[in-house]
Amino acid sequence: MPQKISILELYSQLPKKNCKECGYSTCMAFAASILEGKTKLENCPYITEEDRLRVEGLIAAPVAKLTFGKRRPLTIGEARVMHRHELKFYNPTPVAVEVPDSLNEIQISTAIKNALEIKVERLGETYGADAITITCSGETAPYARAVRQVAKSSDLPIILNCPSTEALEAGLEACGKEKPMIFAATRERLDPYVELAKKFNAPLVLADKDLGELRLMAKKASAYGLDIALCPVASSLAEAIRNQITVRRAAIENKILEFGHPIIGIPASLISSVHSPEEFWWRESLVASALLFRYADLIILRYAELETVLPIITLRHGVFSDPKIPAKVKAGLHELGSPRSDSQVLLTVNYALTFYLVSGDIDRAGIDCYLLVAETGGMSVLNALASGQMQSRSIADLIKETDLESKVSHKHLIIPGLAARLRGEIEELSGWQIFVGPAESRDIPQFLKHKPS
Numbered sequence: 200m201p202q203k204i205s206i207l208e209l210y211s212q213l214p215k216k217n218c219k220e221c222g223y224s225t226c227m228a229f230a231a232s233i234l235e236g237k238t239k240l241e242n243c244p245y246i247t248e249e250d251r252l253r254v255e256g257l258i259a260a261p262v263a264k265l266t267f268g269k270r271r272p273l274t275i276g277e278a279r280v281m282h283r284h285e286l287k288f289y290n291p292t293p294v295a296v297e298v299p300d301s302l303n304e305i306q307i308s309t310a311i312k313n314a315l316e317i318k319v320e321r322l323g324e325t326y327g328a329d330a331i332t333i334t335c336s337g338e339t340a341p342y343a344r345a346v347r348q349v350a351k352s353s354d355l356p357i358i359l360n361c362p363s364t365e366a367l368e369a370g371l372e373a374c375g376k377e378k379p380m381i382f383a384a385t386r387e388r389l390d391p392y393v394e395l396a397k398k399f400n401a402p403l404v405l406a407d408k409d410l411g412e413l414r415l416m417a418k419k420a421s422a423y424g425l426d427i428a429l430c431p432v433a434s435s436l437a438e439a440i441r442n443q444i445t446v447r448r449a450a451i452e453n454k455i456l457e458f459g460h461p462i463i464g465i466p467a468s469l470i471s472s473v474h475s476p477e478e479f480w481w482r483e484s485l486v487a488s489a490l491l492f493r494y495a496d497l498i499i500l501r502y503a504e505l506e507t508v509l510p511i512i513t514l515r516h517g518v519f520s521d522p523k524i525p526a527k528v529k530a531g532l533h534e535l536g537s538p539r540s541d542s543q544v545l546l547t548v549n550y551a552l553t554f555y556l557v558s559g560d561i562d563r564a565g566i567d568c569y570l571l572v573a574e575t576g577g578m579s580v581l582n583a584l585a586s587g588q589m590q591s592r593s594i595a596d597l598i599k600e601t602d603l604e605s606k607v608s609h610k611h612l613i614i615p616g617l618a619a620r621l622r623g624e625i626e627e628l629s630g631w632q633i634f635v636g637p638a639e640s641r642d643i644p645q646f647l648k649h650k651p652s
C-alpha cells in the first residue's frame with residue numbers, strides 16, 4: 200500500500216498502552232484502522248499535540264483534500280491509492296452544473312431550479328447536482344449579478360469560472376462568505392488570481408496544457424498557502440486521460456508534491472463537431488464518465504439534466520464504494536407500504552441492489568406487502584445459491600424467526616424465480632405453500648395480479 204508509513208512504523212509512534220480507550224482492542228488495531236482512514240489520531244487521548252502533528256504529516260494522503268462552499272461544504276481529493284482494491288477511493292467525484300451569466304434573471308432562476316431538481320436514487324440514497332459553476336462572458340456587472348442571484352437562491356457550493364480579473368473580484372465579492380472555488384488561473388493570469396485567492400481565502404484551480412508548467416504554477420501557488428486544484432488542459436479525450444493518469448501517478452507513486460492536488464475534469468472542452476444537442480448531451484456524459492474513471496476529483500458539466508447526470512452518478516457509486524464491504528441491507532422482515540394480514544409475502548436476498556430493485560418495483564406499483572429478506576452476506580440470488588448462502592433450511596428458519604404466522608392469515612410465500620429449485624424443500628421444512636415468482640423484479644406486479652390467493 201503506497202503509504203509514507205507502514206503499520207509497524209505507525210504503531211511504534213503510538214503510546215502502546217493497549218488501553219482500548221480509542222475504541223480498538225490494541226494500539227496495533229488502531230494503527231491499521233488509521234491507515235485505512237477509518238479513525239483519527241485524536242481518538243487516542245495519550246498522543247501529545249506535538250506527536251500528533253508529526254505523525255499526521257507522515258500519514259497524510261499524497262493528494263491533498265480541498266474544501267469549498269460554506270453552507271454546504273464540499274470536499275474533493277484526498278486520494279491515497281491508484282487502484283480501488285488497494286484501499287478505497289475517498290470523496291466521491293462531485294458533479295457541478297454550469298450557469299452562464301449571459302442568461303437573463305428568469306433563465307438563471309430556471310437553470311438553478313433545474314439543477315436543484317436533479318434527483319438520482321441509488322441503493323436507498325438520493326443524489327443530485329453537487330455544485331454550481333457560474334461562467335463569465337467577460338463583463339463585470341452581469342457576472343456579479345449572476346453570482347449574487349445564484350448565491351441567494353441556492354446553498355450549493357459555487358465555482359467561479361471567470362477569465363477576467365475584474366469580473367472575478369466582483370464575483371468573489373458577490374459570493375459574500377460563501378467561499379467559492381476559483382476556476383481557473385492560467386500561466387498568464389496566475390499572479391492576479393493568486394492575489395484574489397489569498398484575499399478571499401478561496402481555493403484556486405490552475406489550468407495549463409503543459410504538465411511541467413502546471414507543476415511550476417502549483418509550486419508558486421502552494422508557497423502562498425493556497426488550497427489548489429489542477430486542470431490539465433487537453434485537446435482530446437485520450438490526451439486528457441493520459442494527463443490525469445500522469446498527474447495522479449506522479450503524486451501517489453513518485454511523491455511529487457506539486458501534483459498532489461485534486462484534478463478537475465471539463466468534458467465539454469473535449470467535445471467538438473456535434474450534429475445535434477442530443478449528441479452533445481450523451482457525449483458529455485460519456486466523456487465525464489471516462490474522466491471520472493481516471494481520477495477526476497470534480498466534473499464540471501455544461502448540460503445538466505437527468506439523462507447526463509444519471510450515468511455519471513451510477514458509475515461514481517460503483518467506483519467509490521468500498522470493495523471490502525458488501526453492499527447489503529438488514530435481513531429480516533420488511534414492510535412495504537401498509538401490509539395487512541391478507542397481504543402477500545415475498546422473499547428476496549439482502550444484496551442492496553437486489554433489495555432496492557425489488558422494493559422499488561413493488562413500491563412504484565403501489566402494492567402493500569411483506570418482504571422477507573434472507574441473509575446472504577450481500578450476495579445476489581444466483582451467487583447466494585451457488586455459494587450455499589441461500590438454503591432451504593435458513594429460509595424456513597427465517598419464517599419462524601420473524602414470526603410471520605402471527606402477522607398474516609395465510610401461509611403463502613413467493614420466492615424469486617431464480618431460486619425455483621428450493622421450492623419443494625422449503626415447503627417440506629416450513630409447512631408453507633411456496634409460489635415461484637418471476638426471475639425479474641419488474642414482473643412482480645403483473646405476477647401478483649394473477650397469483651391465486
Ligand code: SF4
Nearest residue numbers: 217218219221226243
Ligand atoms: Fe493504544 Fe491510544 Fe488506543 Fe490506548 S487509546 S489502545 S494507547 S491507541
